[in-house]
Amino acid sequence: MGDSVGVWGLRGARLPAAYAASGRRALRVTVVAAAGFYLFRYGLDRPVAATYALFTVVALGGLSRIPGTGRQRAAFMSRLLPVCWALVAVGTCLSVRTWSAVAGMLVIGFTLAFSAVGGPRWAGTAPGLQLLYILPSFPPYDPGSLGDRLIGTTTGLVLFAAAEALLFREPAPVPYRERTARAAMVAEGWAARLAGAPAALGDADVRAAQEAGQALRPLNVPEAERPAGPGARDRALTHTGLAVRTLLGRLVQLPAVRGNDTAPDVTDVLRAVGRLAGATAACLRAQASPAARQRELVEARARLSAVSAGPPSGGSLPPAVLRCHAAVLEVADAALVMGAAADLAVRGKHATVELPPGRFWYATVPAPLLWWHRAIGHAGRRSVFFQNAVRMALALTAVRLVAGVDTLPHGFWAMLATLTLTRTTLGETWSTIRLALAGTLAGALVSAGVLLLVGSDTAVYAVLLPVWMLCAFTLGPVRGVGWAQGLFTVLVALVFAQLAQPTWRLAEVRMLDVLVGSAIGAVFGVLAWPRGAHDELRHAAADLLRRAAEIVVATSASVAGGATAVPTGVPGHRSLERAVVLAESAYAQLQSEPTPLGGRGRGPQPPAVDWQATLIAGHHTLWGSARLLEPPCTSLGPAAAESAGVLGERVAGRMLLVSAALDPGDDTPAAATSLIDPALAGFTTEPADAPRRYYATVAWLNSLMTDLTRIARPPDRSTQA
Known part of the structure; x- marks a missing residue:
């Protein structure tokens, strides 16, 4: 009974705001629809134009749910005018025969619904565009009235776009670029603290990292501000957010090293990371170039890498120092990706930062091909x-x-x-x-x-x-x-x-x-x-982990053998990228669907799953593999090579177990259909004379095990939205 009272109390508190927002939208729709309808119906005696003027407003204002402020919606609708003309014209021409109208409905109906892959605005507009195509597909079958139909459609759209821009302006939400800039400023402060007094960050810092990361999660960002489009700038802004979240997480977990002669190199890298984080925030806010700070961090990273990358000879560095160097270099890698992605997101093709090969494959790809790539990924x-x-x-x-x-x-x-x-x-x-x-x-x-x-x-x-x-x-x-x-x-x-x-x-x-x-x-x-998405997400997450396991095994074997590869050119990386995209779209749809009652699907049902941890595991697999396979590469000794290979196989094996638990098949053993704590021994092993690349590999595998532990742990409902 208490829960019921709480829900109704919350709903009651939200109702006035909901009615106010709905009322403002309804007033805009009413004023424009009535004005267009009465103008043509009674003022000009053109009932066809009156019908299309009214239903265009109903389609775009009542049936569509275009996210954003009034001005953002108006700008987007203005770009839709040629699309609306085409839909009305094609619908009018194909409606004269049943077979052509049916064929057109199949093709155009699918195309408009599938346009949701273009992002929240296209997804919100698709129902309204469907209505604009449906309207001329029915009697009267009169191609001669196409002129009046287009006049009415144009009048309704233009008037409604003006009303959206001018009437009842809403306060603009915090843009994603500003959210990312704020998180980068947090990273700047932490990097400066760690450089000045190397010590682990406290519990308050961990909570601050979680809050900054949560602010960048797509489900916590208003739909209009999510960089979800297929274009290069949207992809780069998404890349920036992921890099900032990764940077915050690695700064929190950074081990401290004191009293050794390599500390100045570590401090130089951390200071350069802090300055690049500040430059990234300035780039996102004021379009200032981070190129100088990017070069500074590249140089500092190279100096630290030179100290610890080669095989030790004579006075070898202690394992604790090498482990710290590996962690600091990972921090630097995340910061470099953040700076490059932010510059690309702000400047596009005129970016001033030299982009790492492979990671930003989309930077030079024409926009139509990026749309095609997005569509093929979901086809x-x-x-x-x-x-x-x-x-x-x-x-x-x-x-x-x-x-x-x-x-x-x-x-x-x-x-x-x-x-x-x-x-x-x-x-x-x-x-x-x-x-x-x-x-x-x-x-x-x-x-x-x-x-x-x-x-x-x-x-x-x-x-x-x-x-x-x-x-x-x-x-x-x-x-x-x-x-x-x-x-x-x-x-x-x-x-x-x-x-x-x-x-x-x-x-x-x-x-x-x-x-x-x-x-x-x-x-x-x-x-x-x-x-819906309930079962599809289970399958997509399981497929993601299976593909990630293949990459973990291949990367660990390459590290153990001292080999390199071009990460984004490996088919396994491409397939994992597509698996991540499919899982992310299924997870986003799941949030809008009601919770299923009772068991679903076949086989034993897993306990509550942190799906976000599954997606993060996919990103961590891709990014970690890309870092470890970049030249120059250091050969591992026999003991370190064997240890790296064994740990990689164990992590991959646990990924397969969790995958089987998420989506058990007919041939899945019963023992693998429960999510068990994936803690493994072996990450504290320190083979003699292991180079820094070994500890970087171990750190990557350890982070993947942390992700797997979170998957098996019931998710916190407060962080799932």
């Missing part, structure tokens, strides 16, 4: 973006086929129901449909009553329309899908009553269309990946 049945696009395209195509063959009256409404009610999981789809049907029935009864009472007096409908539109777009998003469908049912009745002779049977048709559209959506929800 498979294991991508949740691909699954959602196939599900939606097939459902919309089926509705269009039924409407064309059976001449379903107002089939547009049936497709709109499919578009708005189909969800990523069957359970959520069924729950949504039940609420929607109840709301539509109530709305149909109200509509029938209004149409019977008012009759053909269009003046009454003209007065009621803006008032009802304001209520519908204010209450619907807050009260839920049932209210939204009921209010929208009355809204469309008020609109069409001003375009044609009204009849109470309009409400009956609306109810029938929603029933048909929701039923088809439910059928495809059953047939096409009905479990």
